[in-house]
Amino acid sequence: MEFEYYHNNDGDQFRYIQLPTILLEHEYFSGLSLESIVLYSMMRNRISLSFKNDWVDENSRVYIYFTLEEVMKKLRCKSQKAVKLMAELDVDKGIGLIERKKQGLGKPAVVYVKNFMSIFKNQDYGKTEVQSSENQNSGALKNRSPDCGKSKSNYIDIRKPDVRKNDMRSNTSLFGLFENVLLTQEDYEELSRTIVEDLDGLIDRLSAYMTSTGKTYKNHKATLISWYLQDEKKYKKKSTVLSYDDYDKGEHL
Known part of the structure; x- marks a missing residue:
């Protein structure tokens, strides 16, 4: 070979x-x-x-x-x-x-x-x-x-790494199934406040996707937020059951 x-x-x-x-x-x-x-x-x-x-x-x-x-x-x-x-x-x-x-x-x-x-x-x-x-x-x-x-x-x-440019990222840690998702502790804490449900699951998805496809991303924190917002959008489109706040009282009552 x-x-x-x-x-x-x-x-x-x-x-x-x-x-x-x-x-x-x-x-x-x-x-x-x-x-x-x-x-x-x-x-x-x-x-x-x-x-x-x-x-x-x-x-x-x-x-x-x-x-x-x-x-x-x-x-x-x-x-x-x-x-x-x-x-x-x-x-x-x-x-x-x-x-x-x-x-x-x-x-x-x-x-x-x-x-x-x-x-x-x-x-x-x-x-x-x-x-x-x-x-x-x-x-x-x-x-x-x-x-x-x-x-x-x-x-x-x-x-x-250029110390002058990456000094603020020196505390970066590796996350995900394949330990290839780069986040600082501050990044992870901010994400956990935004992505309340199954943040680790989303990180694992990104980790597996990058490993299987060979894709790379400049900012893993931004990518995770983007994926989360896309998932929310898809979920809302699929959902046919509307909550009370989803209704316009003028049209439905």
Whole structure:
């Protein structure tokens, strides 16, 4: 079987794991295996859902559930490898990016996912990284082969968020059956006031529709409201039973 080429933005229709590149590039995390970094990124993806489900302890710390069986299934490995990967991340045996707390017999352990950026207290960290990268690139440009062409300046990852433009959307969470509906907590609260009946059902419909058709929408909140208003309009057209307020007293009484 041969895979097809991409000819448009079809790649945007799927779910992705947000994998921070600093975990691959910074020397502090150099002892981590690639599999453990992927596992940590999977765990980070669950934080927003946990917050939505109010999985927060008495100290306001968000926690997730991620069993050993899930590690084996998602990373396609055996139990021994799964235990090793968890240990790499664990606060007791590894780098300390996760902390596990047992709940008792028959219950899955609670997993606290730690913030990987919290160890960098220097506010200029980002600037120094960029400056260092620029210095390295300027030296590399002198010695690059003709095959490089202009790819360095033209190959820009358009999926990378512009902090200046998206600062207000930084608290976006993933909703729906396929976790591809983007809403902030404020969006969800506003929608729940507008769409009183079965908001989650409507979100699941949008999620499944985008996954099955490959369609994308610029604003998922606006799309949900539009769908809701269309549904209301269709329902009113189909309904043949009029309420008291629907009647014009002058004509019917």
